[in-house]
Amino acid sequence: MPARRYDSAAVDVSPLGQPLKFEFSGKVAKNRFYKASMAEDLATWNVDNLEERGIPTKELIDLYRIWGENEWGIIATGNIDIEFDMLDAVGDAIITPECPLSGPRFEAFQEMAKVTKANGSLIVAQLTHPGRQLAARIREDTIAPSAIQHPPKNGSVYAKPREATKEDIARVIDGFAHAAEYLDKAGFDGIQLHGAHGYLIAQFLSELSNQRTDEYGGSIENRLRFVSEIAKEIKRRVRPNFIVGIKVNSVEFQEKGIKPAEARIMCETFQALEFDYVELSGGNHEDIGYGSKKETTLKREAYFLEFVRDIVPHLSQTKKILTGGFRTTAAMVDALHILDGIGLGRPAAQEPRLAADILSGKVASAVRPVDGVVNDVILSLMSAGSQMTQVVRGQEPFDLSDEKAFASFQADLGAHFQRFAAAGGSLEFRGFPEISDPDNTSHPYGVPY
Template sequence: MSVNKTPAARLGEPITFPVSGRTAPNRFLNAAMSESLCTWDDVDFSKRGLPTPEYISLYKAWGQGGWGQNVTGNVQIEPDHVETSGNAIIPRDAPFSGPRFEGFKAVASVAKADGGLIVAQVSHPGRQVPDTIQRHPISASDIQQPAVFFGNFAKPRAATKEDINRVIEGFAHAAEYLEKAGFDGIQLHGAHGYLIAQFLSPRTNKRTDQYGGSVTNRARLAVEIADAVHRRVSASFVVGIKINSVEFQEDGITPEDAAQLCSALEGAGFDYFELSGGNYEEFAFVHKKESTKKREAFFLDFAETIMAARKKTGKEPRVYITGGFRTVKGLADALDVVDGVGVGKSACADPAIAGKIVQGQVDTLPPTTIPEAETAAAMVCAKKQLQQIASGEAPMDLSVSDRWQAYMAPIIAAMKPKEEGNL
């Protein structure tokens, strides 16, 4: 504990990663947020997922915002297995040249111009791909994602060893591609119910082969991806993973399970774990207990269980916790438990909020009048804000209640709020 340091000073301390040896200049992580700012073509796969000028300018704004680490919204590895249309894609056969590669190079160069790290979140949706895009998804087992109000999902088949090898190769290729394009690292998306999480969670993984059953087996896909990534990139490339600390569902991941998973993942050369929670079946971006509300972060109680089980080897992954923060004190107090703090929606309300906090200019995150229970509205509005930043506009002011209500009214009326499914 740093009793003599101000909250701003604590949050401003650098964080060095144990495997890559890289240092992020402060404790802030700008959490991955699906942007829907890349190209999409309904028919031609080669025209899907290319960075646009707006996508690049969003990362320029965040690159200038004082974040220790900016993590992109999820970047997919197959053009027809995506969590939504319009996000970045690095197909397995994408060459290290041409407009797609130039686009990623431009993102990397603007995002790290002011000293923060730029890390791409790489992901495969598994069963969480809308059935309008993919009728034949894969998953750990053939358990269908129930329909949610923003879409339907086809019944998946259990991935074969060949599917698994293709997925591993996709992640490894994406890592090499991103490093060559100038990115500082990648983060595997192992949270929120996407493919890696489908393997990690006993709720969706009923396999009886070496990828199912024990914690070690369920973690095997993530470990094999990490191994394949390490073989393809240099020793100084950052490799992190976002995982669920809890799933709040029958057979879902419990904090004790997550602690064991972290131990199983510790030997895989991860620089850090980012702890989150929930999935499409049960969103978790709300405070479930009064005690949690006081501590602001949704998952801090669970992080304590996970941190207590962590082996102290000197090389143990750093741990970030993301979700629910409101004040600078809340952010700094979380550092009593974890090493770093992730911030999502507030980075859309003010792309430079991390820098302002570290410089001691503010003591809260941007205020919002959206009630916490309105998770979907908060996500839709945050996405609108990041798209406004990308277009050079000021983000909508959520401290004024009629502003966001007016924006949401036609979306609710049309009953097609598609965007909020993207975690």
């Protein structure tokens, strides 16, 4: 039985196939589809030897090869951390200032870039520092703009932060810049700074987490200083045609975050820094923002479109990409009246071929998960992780629109959490739920349900 899909009005999808030129780097994406970042958990991991962490594996490289074969204009990686022990998650790729421009790690990143770009896609690496969102099981202490500990959430306990010193800030700036230079030389087309979802850059931007009294705190101009210094140092080290983008967060535009009146200043700063694009997203670990609460929100396909309308007038040369909720071609095409690119995350895990299938007219929308999945961040992220793992094992991702398949996944997810609890925080535990039902693993990749 074919997967259930969202209903979409019939539209001409050719606008989605139009090239997108970035004004500052001059790079051109072949179409408007942006494969958004997702956690893959497919890099190497070693509990004791930090230098053996975060090297792209054959499985991670294969995953990006598959997306590269399927007409995504721009493909953004999952988090690439800039410290071996201050990372978003076990299994992330990692590049620190100590990583040389040679050797197995560098060669793995070179191969990752090569296979992703083979069919004309651009590959952009998402660079991240978790700041106060560092899990305490990875390391007990961390740095943040201010010594404000992240409250426990969904069973996660976070590291205790101290206020970052000027030396800490210099180390982070060097870390982002070195990773950008490293990836430029490895053949990547660009990087994206993760300034959303409550990570370190977002922490500096938000008054909620930044209560500093020095030049990095207080006014919006001061809170922008950190990301401005990072961007300038990156630009100093990379080639002129290297894309530099940033992801920002709608939640930070709420009370105690970035006030709406400050949005203009922030956007003008991003453009002055020559960011090629801003990816607009939402949420953080305290309020991820992907769910829908109000009736008006439930009816809005792109969760953050209202936020985007406040931002867009202040960005002319810097391109605008929105990630969060696009599922139908009708909504995607309509959004191009105010946006430059359409970001798709979890649908690209369910259907790595989605961009190609839309542009060819094969489908008009994404697979529609069973009720309850879209608004549950844990179910959404865990199912996407399991589906990506299936892809690199040569399996077609299980069908989230199928009630029976979803029920089986829920059982697998429960078993996964039981194993996590039994591991007692051990860093040996990693990965996403193993799919146990043979009906969910029996289709070879490329053979749809």
